């Protein structure tokens with residue numbers, strides 16, 4: 025059995041930012057199902073929002089609320105926006121290289137934003153941020169990271185959560201005893217045929233939470249991204265970042281005519297595209313970058329250009345086919361402003377959690393920010409209490425024999441999540 029003060033499940037931006045906010049006396053074990061660079065955080069293209077200044081507060085708040093259909097929790101939105109400059113400052117201190125205009129930070133714009141307030145690193149902001157966080161985590165003696173290691177369950181008694189059951193990289197099963205457990209398992213795109221998410225991001229924490237009667241919320245609040253590159257190949261869908269439209273790209277129907285305002289919130293643009301695809305009887309619509317200066321395309325969107333080339337399209341010269349796909353999950357494990365779940369000693373952060381900041385529809389580039397703001401709050405909340413918490417003997421709380429058939433277990437988890445989504449969806453009809 026492994027013993028650690030805190031176990032963090034997931035090594036995306038949320039898990040890493042959380043780990044980096046514990047004191048160096050607190051022992052942290054982090055695990056990830058795959059290699060460390062295979063988290064959705066690495067895929068983020070567009071950027072991370074930051075409040076430009078006090079004069080931007082009301083507009084940023086209103087943009088977030090409008091995109092979320094005013095179902096957002098106002099206190100969560102306020103915390104996120106008010107914390108954004110500190111998070112950006114910390115990232116710069118960790119060495120994150122955001123784009124600059126001369127000496128000033130550069131800001132881009134995406135759908136739903138009334139002004140440019142998105143920090144970015146070319147079109148690979150997630151890789152830049154998460155890579156730098158990972159490098160910091162590897163330098164800390166109190167943080168251990170295990171790759172290809174999967175959480176199969178949490179371990180609980182009537183007092184709360186005391187650790188997890190995991191399957192190690194060599195296939196062996198093990199219990200991890202921890203004073204606190206933090207779930208940072210990302211979204212659920214891997215459950216969908218067409219998604220921009222990594223295939224292994226399958227909402228495991230949601231199924232486990234459901235089995236342990238931990239409160240969940242808004243499981244049917246699933247965001248479809250309007251523009252992913254159309255492909256006949258199977259697997260993850262490649263995102264064409266909203267900032268491409270923010271910089272001037274337009275959507276066209278099969279006759280190459282414009283059919284909607286490209287900068288409306290994601291759910292509205294998605295609905296317009298789907299309507300147009302049905303009208304045209306086509307599996308995609310066109311996206312034209314003709315209006316963006318060529319130097320801007322080359323310097324801001326090099327990865328998108330490259331990916332389009334691999335699919336046989338030269339985005340500098342021709343339109344590219346785009347189609348909506350599952351992208352983000354606004355619901356999740358219900359948490360308070362400190363990211364605590366309904367179970368003692370158990371926290372949830374990042375896309376796995378639901379602090380209601382995004383309401384019914386996330387505003388572009390609010391998720392990396394939200395992940396880090398509330399991950400830090402979880403670490404601070406736990407750190408403030410951990411000295412008064414003892415380890416609990418878990419040796420009799422789980423039987424590893426129950427976890428031997430991992431294939432069956434994974435199938436069961438899939439079914440639990442998909443059934444819950446459907447149940448919630450029906451309850452809203």
Ligand SMILES: Cc1cc2nc3c(=O)[nH]c(=O)nc-3n(C[C@H](O)[C@H](O)[C@H](O)COP(=O)(O)OP(=O)(O)OC[C@H]3O[C@@H](n4cnc5c(N)ncnc54)[C@H](O)[C@@H]3O)c2cc1C
Nearest residue numbers: 034035036038057064065068070071175210374375391392
């Ligand atoms: C293509 C794409 C582009 C995006 N662009 C942007 C953007 O420009 N701006 C923005 O703000 N947001 C963007 N997002 C959303 C944003 O990247 C994610 O919401 C955010 O990074 C989620 O971070 P996370 O740490 O919660 O989860 P993730 O980064 O997905 O990490 C989840 C971690 O949990 C691990 N895990 C899951 N289940 C288990 C298990 N059972 N056992 C062990 N480990 C497990 C995974 O292996 C992984 O390490 C984008 C998302 C995608 C897919």
